[in-house]
Amino acid sequence: MPAIKKWTPNELRKLETLYSTEPSFEDVLAAFPERTENAVRIKASRMGLRRPLPTIELHQLKNVIITQDTKQGSSGYMFRCNNCNKWIQVEHETVENNKPIVCKNCGVVCYFT
Numbered sequence: 001m002p003a004i005k006k007w008t009p010n011e012l013r014k015l016e017t018l019y020s021t022e023p024s025f026e027d028v029l030a031a032f033p034e035r036t037e038n039a040v041r042i043k044a045s046r047m048g049l050r051r052p053l054p055t056i057e058l059h060q061l062k063n064v065i066i067t068q069d070t071k072q073g074s075s076g077y078m079f080r081c082n083n084c085n086k087w088i089q090v091e092h093e094t095v096e097n098n099k100p101i102v103c104k105n106c107g108v109v110c111y112f113t
């Protein structure tokens with residue numbers, strides 16, 4: 001087993017900034033040529049970092065609205081099914097990881113992009 005290379009303070013700073021602001025995950029990885037994709041993902045998740053939301057792209061879509069829960073201070077998304085035109089509530093995590101959205105009304109699978 002290869003020795004695990006310790007993250008330097010410099011790398012951690014870079015990860016913190018890039019991971020939460022850089023829209024392209026490929027570009028984040030490119031900044032850490034000596035680390036695997038998994039290593040970067042795991043480290044970022046342990047640091048509690050979140051990927052930036054694809055806000056620009058989402059705003060361009062007519063079938064997406066961003067909702068704000070002021071009590072909890074969290075935001076979410078409503079997505080309109082391509083098939084039945086019903087609005088579906090979508091979790092942050094689904095959007096961030098670009099997971100497929102299954103319509104609760106008709107069962108059709110939709111994607112943001």
Ligand SMILES: [Zn+2]
Nearest residue numbers: 081084103106
């Ligand atoms: Zn539907």
